[in-house]
Amino acid sequence: MHSLIRACNCHVQVSQDLCVADVWATNFGVAANAERILDLPAPELEEAIRLDTWDAIPDGCEEDEDPHCIEVSWVSHPSHPSFSHHTVSPSFVNIPSAQSFSPSLEVWTFKHALDPVQSRGIACVERRESVLLSAPTSAGKTAVAVYAVAMALHEKKRAIYTTPIKALSNQKFLELGKLFGGQYVGIMTGDTVIASDAPIVVMTLEILHSMLYKQARDPNLMDDFAYVIIDEAHFLGNVERGYAWEEVLILLPLHVRLVLLSATVPNSRTIGDWCSRVRTEPMHVITSEQRPVPLFHGVFRCGPPDYFSKKRRSLFSIMNPPRNFFKPWNLSEAVRQRAIILQSQPKWRCPYELLPRFIGRKGQNLKQLMAGLSASVRVADEGIIEVRALDCDVEREAKLRVTRWLTNQGALAKAPDSSSGPLSLQVEDLERLLSLLWYRKQLPTIGFCFDKRMCERIALLLAGGKRMDFSSNAAKSKIHARLQAGLAGLDERDKQLAQVKHCCDLLVRGIGVHHGGMLPLLREIVELLFADGLLPVIFATETFAIGLNMPAKSVIFTDVVKFDGRARRMLNVSEFRQMSGRAGRRGLDRAGYVYIMLHSDQILQQPATTVLTKLYTEEPSEVVNCYRMRWASLLHLISAGPAHVYAMLSRSLQRFTEPTVAMSRQQEARRMVKVLQELDFVDKSGVTLPKGLLACHLFLAEDALLVADILIALRGFENYSAAQSFAICAAFVAEGSYNDRLKISDSAVCEGLAICRKVAAKLAAKLHSHKLPCCTKCKLLNPISADVLGCDGTEMIKTRLNPKLCETALQWASGRDFTSAVLSSGVAVGGEGFVIRALRRLDELMREITFVLRHDLASPETARRIQQARLLVRRGVLAAPSAYLGEAEDRVAEEIEEEPPWPSQTWPPGYQGTVDAFDIGFSQASCSANFHQPPAPGGPNDILGLAKALIDGRVQPAQVNPIKIHWFRHRYYSLDNRRLAAFRLWRLLDKDAKVPVVVLSRNQALRERWLRKFTTGFTGGRKIRITQTDRFVGLTREQSTFGSSLWS
């Protein structure tokens, strides 16, 4: 068997002798296209198959034996030594010599001169070929993207610009609007949809990802698009989200050209090579490692500057342009000095022998010690105790308690000063560093912290005592004006939120804070103020370094250790470079400055010199592929045709780079398919069952399987109010740890959550029985302990059903104001932004759930109830529009609009009449050929027999029991498939043949286990496979009542 999936854009199998082809077309156009290709003369068809199945080459075959690709490489450029251009191309495309790659710039002119990277990239775009640009931040990659957009407009086609985060999408929307005119640009993120039909659409990559899966239903969806620009393409290697990038690259139709913008990664050529082969198109990989603005690297040694009397020095130069020689002696001197200072300073260092008693079992003792205080106490390297709290008084009290405990144990000779304390970061050090930067004229600066609370706290400490002020009077009044305009959208009570007050207080003094816990509106105001040069100092988390085009003159790393959701770990080289890259503004600064604050001679129990040397000198890690098949992807692929699953796996980057690992993934995917079959998401023959289709509609749910099961277990929220269903669904979107004593005031919600937990436990057990992990923390992930099953799904229930925000969602959906909704559920101050983010995600998820209720669960009433509640939920801070969207706000399409009225069914329940057999849909994907009992007295008991008897007139239609039908998703479905099949056979010969029917009410259908068992086999018009009955009925796609036009 050969396959021709890519060429035909649907699954096609061709027999070895090329005589028989099997087409699973998604619609008429696709089928026609497949037919056209299959009509080709044998040699041409063979060639098409050969091009389509490069990955069918047996494993172990070396790449360079592959005859389908030619590679051309032009390394180095006279004026740009680190520049390289590498091309991989299928053999049927001619790649000209390097000289011919000079752009004509016919469709767009730039104000500034283009550097070699830019002009080469643009030349590739002009050849209408895909290009991957791998260069450091601020190297001007955007110029190529802008040119691609201009090309699309010139050709009267459309372009998509994707980014990894919403904030960057907003920024790009504004930028592209300024360049091309606002009327040409639209945006689609989870929060906002503006002019989604505009020629240029900015969207988050996840939106494009779900669009491409929808393409399975609407193959013309991508027809207008000529270019897709993927910003931050190195996200391909992201453990959590990389799969979406990979699937997008594989699924994008071939007529779309790609512009991939990526940070420098060492294996960009491999990625380009893979892309070219997967997509059978030429791929240009242009790399440059040269930064347009050179960087100075230094280390700031914390502690008093005059500690070493000879030299008052705390800044140590580590690497200087132009040669960037690494100076290890300076680094070791800094570390040595810091070690001496640390030794002589009294600190809350808990001796190792006391540690177990200090912490206690599961942290019991520590919890007791800190009872009633919202402070976090952590034991860091060498037993140093770190005490942190948002409130200074709380922190002082916490430190006092620790001191008392240590003194009682006799572990503390001399108590440290409780005002500064043994923090890993002291405010005096920061103040000193900032003053130094100010003195050296190296502001504005971005201070990166890897902890949102730390970020907030640093800012608070700097604000406390009004010690630092970087803002001139003129700037102050500007900031005031901007704040007033920006916050105008908030209502009075929300303006009183502690976070808003703190933030404004700081902003006026030229200090900004930027992290995920902030109100989105506030965060955007900070970004815009910074972009306009009104904030000399900003403390930000890592997100600030992703894509947002907000460079500064210098960058400070307040720490080099971050918590990545699983463990505290060292920054890796790529992250370090990405963040350092924010220093040095192109066209403004002659150089950028990067400083690491050195707090200890030990970093994560390793000598600081070793760790930092690695950070400075090592190459960034390769983009490692960690493709795992997700449940949602799997379901989508199966519903597009089972062969797509294996097609996807065999095209994965991993298959290309690590074939053996990829094989084990394939095994895993097989087990996953088995689970889907056992849980009735798909049937044995691989047809998606309605439950599977339901899950397909839940793009946003982290775990579509679980949410689908829960929706069914809760009977589509039939017995819950809208607010209660919001509260229950909040458990699907909340993140982070929660308190066990969490109270939920509504008993129905508690019961609902209990049902959810039961469903989750069952699902976890099912997954474990197939040796599949239930969550990322599941022990099964470790292959060595695969048979030591320590997992009972608790961890999965904790993370997937996190009740943290249920009460907040309940209160908010019941109409209480934000402040009291948040306070009543005990969300910590400083976390308001997280609540908003979660509530917005909840709102998005509810949109999908209403769709599911309406279309998959046939509960339009509940859907309408929830839809109305969504209108209510989108108010106040939640509805505050993005500051970036500005004037475009008027064009915001009201996203929640009543869907077209639910078509009323033609007959009331209980109606008996006759109808054409082809007007009824089958309720099951398959049925056997024989009846359990003869359908008509004395009649035959198989489908073909009954059909013949009807044709002969031996059996009258009236003698056959009426067929039970139920109105569902725009049409009637039959519950009596065998009888319907027989009537259809009769109808094929006799145009006037009619079926006697009786209409069931929803309750009757339920009682017939129609909804509960979910055996209805409509497949969204995608694929027709009525496995046994089609032998008799012999349906073609056009004849089928499942034809796609009915589903529009």
Ligand SMILES: [Zn+2]
């Ligand atoms: Zn598990």
